[in-house]
Amino acid sequence: MTKTICVVTATRAEWGLLRPLAELIKRDGEFNLLLAVTGTHFRSEFGNTYKEILADGFSIDERVDIILSPIQNAVDVSSTMARAISGFAEMFSRRTVNLLIVLGDRYETLAVSIAALNAKIPIAHLHGGELTEGAIDDSIRHAITKLSYLHFTSCEAYRRRVIQLGEQPNRVYNVGAIGIDNVRQMELLSKEDLASILNIDIKNSKYCVVTFHPETLNNKNVRDQCTQLLRALSAFPDLKYIITKSNADEGGMIINEMIDAYAKDHPNVLTVASLGNLKYLSALKHASAVIGNSSSGILEVPYFKIPTVNLGIRQKGRIMAETVINCSIETSEIVGAMKTAMSEDFLHRAASAAYPYGDGHAAERILAVLHEWLDNGRIDLKKEFYDIEVHE
Known part of the structure; x- marks a missing residue:
């Protein structure tokens, strides 16, 4: 039976990174791509970037509007998150989703992940384990890690950090930075x-x-x-x-x-x-x-x-x-x-500087892992915490 994989994008940068993986999922005969678009993509002040998604040859399967006014303060951020939880909860109630794919550390992404958790939809998270100490995104990223089941990191050090957060090593994969797939594939x-x-x-x-x-x-x-x-x-x-x-x-x-x-x-x-x-x-x-x-x-x-x-x-x-x-x-x-x-x-x-984030084949590696877990029905949402030895 064909499995439905939902890919969510809320920002221009996020879509640029997710596009290579969405393309592979769309072309795969065993998967059905459900593309859910939200956030700034539908705001004119951010360029109405949903048009870029359409220009890339994708259909927008679900539009979830969550930003009602320009983000000015913490209240606006929290209100946007609340609308995202509500909007995606409603979407997940109508759709059969076998896996949700999210990327990074945006507050919108955390809200969507919470809705998926409540709907008992397994989550695959890209770019976990990273640090950005000067932004609230740092805490959001680690929170999404704990809500997620499969993890795709951009380097080995980040893979180890996700494991340090208690995720089982066999569910954490170092695939490299997916943005480099675009650089390798596109004729610039x-x-x-x-x-x-x-x-x-x-x-x-x-x-x-x-x-x-x-x-x-x-x-x-x-x-x-x-x-x-x-x-x-x-x-x-x-x-x-x-x-x-x-x-x-x-x-x-x-x-x-x-x-x-x-x-x-x-x-x-x-x-x-x-x-x-x-x-x-x-x-x-x-x-x-x-x-x-x-x-x-x-x-x-x-x-x-x-x-x-x-x-x-x-x-x-x-x-x-x-x-x-x-x-x-x-x-x-x-x-x-x-x-x-x-x-x-x-x-x-x-x-001559070394590049630490992979070789531009991240999407292919991710797709192979998705098949490994979804084809055989291996996902069990009852996660066990992975303890590591602590040296004080």
Whole structure:
């Protein structure tokens, strides 16, 4: 009997990572893909990115609207989570789902996972075991791990951490970072074609890709932090900048308003709500550096052997390649890190830096594991806690 696997996506970045796996599930004769789309995909201020899903050749099987207004504060986040639990609980009551696939550490994903737990639907979680000490996502990620049955991590150290959280080793798989599957499979745009599509003059110019999110566990003022970043960008007037907007986090709308205002006065800046997977990866490929605090700067960018200037503590705790330069969110520190990143010496070292997150075959490995567990009816939701020896 065909098994139904539900893949949930709530953000542009999440869909970019899940797409290769969703494609394999869709093509597999023994699985039925149920694609549930929610979150910022249906918000105009985030680019109406559900259109990118349709452009990728997928049908949206379930639309669950959970964001009624821009996320401004903690109340908005909690209200969105409540709507997600309610909306997906209703969906799961109508649909037969044999497995739910979720990725990462978003608050929307935690809410969906809670609804699935109550509906007794087993969960497969991608990118567990990672650390991001500067964001609330860190606690959310570990909570999703405990709600999940199967685990697919991006490196061996993270696999061990999921086991440390009490998950049985035979249910935890190191498959690598799934985002690299896209890099390996896609025919990325040339710099000339990218410039033409984005209508920005970068054919003969150096440029940086910038993405900045709020540090949701930091009491520092997000407006001041963004000001520090924008002042640093102004220190390099000969550079062009492609700035992708912030997520639907508390403080994200402030950042987006500030970068839009900045772009109006700086003709060397392009701001976009979402580039889409092909344009985003193509922009990374030809960039001189990537600046900000997105997980992409740690997971995908180093695969291209280009520098990442990682700001602040949002990504603190992740395993980082030698291509990543960490600095505080202070203008002088950012300027210094950018100069280092684009120096000939650092670029030479980056060209030979080791990549810690796999080889671009994560989706294939995940699909094989799904068959192993679903074909034989091996999943039993009564999980036993796996104890490890503690040395005090």
